[in-house]
Amino acid sequence: MVTDAQLPAGPHPLPPLVGAGVIVPTGDGRVLIGRRTTAGESPSWSLPGGKVDHPGESFEQAAARELAEETGIVLPAERMRVLAVLLDHELGRTRVTAAVLAPPSLAEALVTEPHACAGWERVAVDALPEPMFYPSAQVLSAWLPDYRAPGGTSHYRL
Numbered sequence: 001m002v003t004d005a006q007l008p009a010g011p012h013p014l015p016p017l018v019g020a021g022v023i024v025p026t027g028d029g030r031v032l033i034g035r036r037t038t039a040g041e042s043p044s045w046s047l048p049g050g051k052v053d054h055p056g057e058s059f060e061q062a063a064a065r066e067l068a069e070e071t072g073i074v075l076p077a078e079r080m081r082v083l084a085v086l087l088d089h090e091l092g093r094t095r096v097t098a099a100v101l102a103p104p105s106l107a108e109a110l111v112t113e114p115h116a117c118a119g120w121e122r123v124a125v126d127a128l129p130e131p132m133f134y135p136s137a138q139v140l141s142a143w144l145p146d147y148r149a150p151g152g153t154s155h156y157r158l
Contacts, residue, residue: 014091014092014093015093016093016094016095016096017051017091017093017094017095017096018051018052018095018096018097019049019050019051019052019062019066019095019096019097019098019135020049020050020052020059020060020062020063020066020097020098020100021047021048021049021063021097021098021099021100021135021136021138021139022047022048022049022063022066022067022080022100022102023047023083023099023100023101023102023139023140023143024047024048024067024073024075024102024104024105025101025102025104025105026104026105026106026122027104027106029124029125029126030122030123030124030125031047031122031123031125031128031140032047032048032071032073032105032109032120032121032122033045033046033047033120033121033122033123033128033129033136034046034047034048034070034071034109034117034118034119034120034121035117035118035119035121036116036117036118036133037115037116037117037118038115038116039115042131043118044131044132044133045128045129045130045131045132045133045136046117046132046133046136047133047136047139047140048066048067048070048071048073049063049066049067049070049097049100049135049136049139050062050066050069050070053065058077059080059082059098059100060077060078060080060081060082060100061077062098063077063080063098063100063102064076064077064080064102065077067102069112069113070112070113070116070117071109071110071112071120072107072108072109072110072112073105073107073108073109074107075102075103075105079102079103080100080101080102080103081100081101082098082099082100082101082158083099083100083101083142083143083157083158084098084099084142084155084156084157084158085097085098085099085156085158086098086099086135086138086139086142086153086154086155086156087153087154087156088134088135088138088152088153088154089152090134090135090152090153095135097135097138097139099138099139099142099143100139101143106122125144125147128140128147132149134150137149137150138153138155141155142155142157
């Protein structure tokens with residue numbers, strides 16, 4: 001446990017990140033994941049998702065927007081459901097991520113951001129590949145009771 005005396009004094013030099021990770025199940029035991037190829041990072045697997053960008057944007061709205069931007073799949077924000085809010089400091093800064101469950105979809109996922117994703121696949125939840133992008137692993141662990149994500153994140157289930 002960190003005590004107040006161990007916390008750095010003054011404001012943190014990096015602003016917090018606030019975002020949403022989107023779980024898009026298929027209804028037949030699979031989930032949509034992408035091959036993450038962001039410059040400056042080791043390749044990994046990732047759920048769709050990203051930052052809450054707009055003033056007044058909810059986690060559900062951010063999830064629907066990011067899903068559409070990254071995959072071309074359009075699902076209504078009203079059908080999205082926040083499962084948990086996750087808090088981590090893995091990047092050396094505060095990050096808050098909502099684990100958002102989308103309605104099941106088999107819509108074609110397009111690579112709309114080739115600089116960040118090499119392709120989308122639907123993978124069986126009992127055969128998820130590694131390495132998984134840290135926030136995506138945390139989001140998956142909020143949804144799948146047997147999924148073992150790395151530690152270091154506080155889960156606030158809703």
